[in-house]
Amino acid sequence: MKQIKYKFNKLAFLIGVKIEFLKVHFFYLVNKNKAINNTIKINREYLSTIDKFLPLDVYLKNDYGVQKRIYDELEAEIPELVTYSDLMVFLINDLFKNNISYLEIGVSVLKNYLQINNGVRDSILVAYDINDVNPSFEDFENIKLNNNTLYYFKGSVLDVKDTSKFLDLYKNKFDFVFSDALHTPEAIRSEYEHIIKNILSDDFIIYYDDLDFDGLEKEFYEIKKDLESHKNKKINYYTFFVYGWIGSKEKLHKNGIITNIDFSAYLKERNIKIYGFEEVK
Ligand SMILES: C[S@@+](CC[C@H](N)C(=O)[O-])C[C@H]1O[C@@H](n2cnc3c(N)ncnc32)[C@H](O)[C@@H]1O
Known part of the structure; x- marks a missing residue:
């Protein structure tokens, strides 16, 4: 039974x-989105050059937050439909015109981080994760591309000793923050209070994955409201659906961004449509 x-x-x-x-x-x-299609091609071509993100023997000792059903599909071909990596690479190039400071909180085997490194130029790309760096790509001097500078910080978003150490080490302001570590309301609140709140540039995007996890969207809204009073200006909040790290082998991910940028107006001007896009007022 x-x-x-x-x-x-x-x-x-x-x-x-x-x-x-x-x-x-x-x-x-x-909705053909000609502007993004080129980025999708660049990302798919790059992914096809990677034989294995994480060898099985390493995975069996440390799963890097990857469930087995995801691990088995990490190198599988992804159709040319927008993933969060496509959208991020596109936005960094199109909105910020390269030369940005990017922080990814929760990088796992570096699948998204490596696509960012391949797709953007002249940028500072900082990875934050509780695990040691994936041994397959640990030589950051060797894997860096396009005049980017790469850094890896090992620490927990829940440990204030780690978050303070991070703030001491990285004094630059970040234009783009991707929050993808622990998907609980407590964890996204902790990383917001102890890291993100203090490091945002004047124009910024905070990008969240998996908003359909329990309680996350509510916390996301609270963070938006808090940032509005902290910065004393209007902050916008949008949600939409895109594919995640194994594309259409799993369900769409509900993603969201918090930003001072008028993202609806930007998408309209660039004639871009994203599945399930909603501006939350
Ligand atoms: C969903 S994965 C990240 C996927 C990656 N952003 C990508 O798209 O390729 C989540 C990662 O968060 C990390 N993580 C889990 N708990 C954490 C914590 N307390 N602090 C920092 N990172 C954590 C895990 O080690 C895992 O690597």
């Missing part, structure tokens, strides 16, 4: 993923 239930749930999941894929595919057939 248990096995039948498991098989039924798996089948329902796969059908759900397929139906979603067809809907997204159709959406982007109608």
Whole structure:
């Protein structure tokens, strides 16, 4: 009985993923987004050069926050439909015109971070994670591209000793912060209070993954409100759906951004449509 239930749930999941894929595919057939398509090609070409993100023997000792079903698909081909990595590389180039300070909190095996390194130029790219750097890419001098400068900081977002040490080491202001570590309301609040709040440039984007996890969207809204009073200016908040690190092999991710930039106006001006995009007032 248990096995039948498991098989039924798996089948329902796969059908759900397929139906979603067809809907997204159709959406982007109608809304061609020529501007982003080039970035998608660059990212897919780059990913095809990587044989293995993390060897199995290393994974078995430390899973880097990657579930086995994700680990098995990390190198699988991703269709040319927008992932969060595509969107981030595109926005950094298009909105900030390169030369930015980028912070990724929670980098895991570096799958997204490496695409950023490949897709942007002349930028400072800082990785923050509780784990040691993925040994396959630990030589940052060797993997850096496009005149970028790469740094890795090992620490927990929940430990104030680590977050203070981080602030002592990195004095620059960050234009783009990707929050992708522990997906709990407490953790995103902690990293906001102890890191993000203090390091934002005048024009900034804070990008969140997995907002459909329990309690995250509510906390996301609280952070937006807090930032509004902290900065004493209007801060905008948007949500939308894109594919994650293994593309259409799993369900769409609900992502969101908090920014002082009028993102709706920007998308309109650039004629870009993102699936499920919503400006939350
Ligand atoms: C979802 S993965 C990040 C994926 C990565 N951003 C990407 O897209 O390729 C989450 C990462 O957060 C890290 N993490 C978990 N708890 C953490 C904590 N308390 N502080 C810092 N990083 C943490 C895990 O080690 C894991 O590598």
